[in-house]
Amino acid sequence: MHLIIAEKHDAAKRIAQILSGNKPRPYRIGGVEAFKFDDKVVMGLSGHIVGVDYPPGYNNWQKVDCKELIRAEIVVRPINDKIVNALRSLGKEADRITVATDYDREGELIGVEALKIAKEANPRLREDRVRYSAIVKDEILKAFKNAGKVDYDLAASGEARQIIDLVWGAALTRYISLTSGRLGKEFLSVGRVQSPTLALIVDREKEIQSFVPKPYWEIYADLERDLRVQHARGRIWEKDEVDSIVARLGPVGIIRSIQTKPRVEKPPAPFDTTSFISAASGIGFSAANAMRIAEWLYVNGFISYPRTDNTVYPPSIDLVALTRLFLKGEFSKEAEKLLGGKMVPTRGKRSTTDHPPIYPTAPVNKSELKEEQWKIYELVVRRFFATLAESCVWDATSLKVDIGPEPFRASGARLVEPGWRYYYPYSKAEERILPALKEGERLRVLGHSVEAKETQPPARYGQGKLIKLMDELGLGTKSTRHDIISKLYARAYVQGNPMRPTNTAYAVVDTLQKYAPTITKPEMTQTLEKDMTQISEQKIKEDEVIEESRVMLTSVFDELSCNQEDIGQSLKDGLRTDKIVGTCEKCNSELIIRRGHRGSRFIGCSGYPECRFTLPLPRSGAVVVTDKVCEKHGMFHIRIINKGKRPWDLGCPHCNFLDWQAKKALELAEGKESGEGKGAKARPAKKTVRGSGAKAAKKASGPSNADGDGLARLPGIGPKTLEKLASAGIKTSGELAGANAKSLAAKTGLSEKKIAAWKSAAKALS
């Protein structure tokens, strides 16, 4: 039997279809679906099926000296047992195995991992490797006709990367976590990609903080015929000069020249992962969310593989036939127009061997997708169309006017031919139409204005911009960059979008930049890339590169241990400030996030034990203190970040607590005790509160609300109830708490029981 190994299930399926000429038989083995035809079986892996790690003896962070990790044994263990087992049993049956994983470095390593497992089960296996750049018939058939050798050197270079990443990452992650006392769920992490990325964000923030704005002025004049012109000097840095220019202005402007030239905007290049995420970011998607949706669209057959560095369509894709598929449905107008043109595809700068650019593979009805999925799908379709469309052409006019001795100018732009912009309307193309004028024409000056401005600090990085920057610096890959960004949020290193570093991030980056600068710079990745190339070219041995790296890390640790005390202190100082939530309403001390026993957290007063004011916090997730302030309590809003979930904006912890109390009181009054209610510790910050909190916020902003102290926040009170209560003279929760339930019921028509429940809830609230 001839066993063929692909990188993923989907690739296996399509390769089997092409090689078999029709539909291969699905062939289940140990819960894994492979494909069988003739004497062949094609099986898909799931990327890496084994991973490197330390033996279990090193699991205890406190007991193992992190320096030991530099030279500790590293073991390879299966990540996916099902696939490993299936591979073993298929390997036993086979006499030949062909590696058909993706045509790149990691693909070679993934292939070798699989090969090792199969050969352990059956040492007599003959092996070979096929290389293809797209899973299309010609390409695959050609690849299988010209099978070559497995490139063990290329795989070895990938293995070196794995080991170096693990050793540096694990040792420094543990060091920084132990030194700062942030253990357990709240550990701090360090890595070859994440730390330089975080440093970019921190460095940018420092630039912004230290930016000194410089004042400047711009002079504008309004002329008849609706013409507004700016002084040709643009930014003028001296106020004196502004004044003297203004003094020289006359009552009439004379048109010196007026020139119109065409300006051509070329259509954009096909989407690779970076430009896709960046475009999605422009319409409000986070990097991780955009990739999650793209992945779904790919798995369901609507778009091509979303993880690619390629910006050139391979000739094997029939672009015209693909466009014709869109003649029916949502994009029929666009498809028809496009097919009437030349349809010459644009080419980007990068052309790679593993996957084509991202393009739509099939039309789909809008009603079949969720709103977000549709938006991403539409983006991919429109980008695809744009890459086949004509240039966008403008008439650009530049106008020069003299007012007295002073030169002024204006520029106009008129859209002549929208070209690709017709299909891809994501960036606005604004026209500025100038009045029709002739050289030498004289216009009266109606007035002028001097605008005082100042230079602006550089902008914070949004996720789209950061992904692009990482790409340029070689940080991470198309498949990991969005994950790395998510990781920075999960560690509470950054918040918001554009991204702002927390004080924790400052402390960690400062420490690393001072004592372990290697890990904070993109150069580490660039050097590693060079070493990997040398390994794959047999110029250095894998072991030499790893050994060199270990020696380097050893000296980093020497430097760290020399400055142990300083580092511990500065980390703890930085970390403390991220924990200040507000000021205690009882004693004016700082309220900070504190740890209770058994991993619980709460907000406590730093005046303890004299002051015992506390507020509860949820048990799980990283607690982030945001910069949004509650108007009522003056406390910073809290955000909870759980791995793999959306961040939860808990809001003001005091408001959250009051909401919860009110809700509890209501439940008790209605007699439906939820299991956790009775005798349970106060745990307001639970998901159940979230709904009512959000509703409450909506209600509170409703127009019919005359409520100053949270009447609308009581669970079960909607706008209609509010009106009814208001008609009986009840406008605040205080008034409700003091009202007689029976007579109020009679006045409003509301049930007495409900009113009684609201009353006790209102009491809890006030």
Added chain:
DNA sequence: GCAAGGTC
């Protein structure tokens, strides 16, 4: 409970 890299 650590990294980064695949894929789901």
